[in-house]
Amino acid sequence: xxxxxxxxxxxxxxxxxxxxxxxxxxxxxxxxxxxxxxxxxxxxxxxxxxxxxxxxxxxxxxxxxxxxxxxxxxxxxxxxxxxxxxxxxxxxxxxxxxx
Numbered sequence: 001x002x003x004x005x006x007x008x009x010x011x012x013x014x015x016x017x018x019x020x021x022x023x024x025x026x027x028x029x030x031x032x033x034x035x036x037x038x039x040x041x042x043x044x045x046x047x048x049x050x051x052x053x054x055x056x057x058x059x060x061x062x063x064x065x066x067x068x069x070x071x072x073x074x075x076x077x078x079x080x081x082x083x084x085x086x087x088x089x090x091x092x093x094x095x096x097x098x099x
Contacts, residue, residue, distance in 0.1 A: 003032075003033075003097050004095065004097075005025075005032070005094075007092075007095075011080070012024070012088070020032065024070050024071075027069070030071045037097050038088045041064075042061075046063050047061060048099075050095070050096045051093060053079060054076075055073070058076070058079060073093070075091070
């Protein structure tokens with residue numbers, strides 16, 4: 001069982017010592033993922049996903065962010081560099097939950 005979602009979201013930088021960058025999933029996507037796949041969550045509430053932004057595809061996990069009431073997607077440096085993304089950039093995302 002898997003499901004693919006497509007959306008656009010802004011890249012943002014985590015406040016802190018490390019330079020971590022994320023995308024927050026739109027509320028409707030996060031709600032749908034939680035409803036369909038939340039029961040499959042692993043450590044820290046994470047769910048495995050395959051993500052495509054532009055020409056770059058990779059596997060990672062999304063994590064619940066209770067402060068923002070959504071899931072967040074980490075965007076590693078290699079992806080940001082390959083796709084020309086910086087904090088505040090908008091990315092078009094194709095995300096498949098791997099169940």
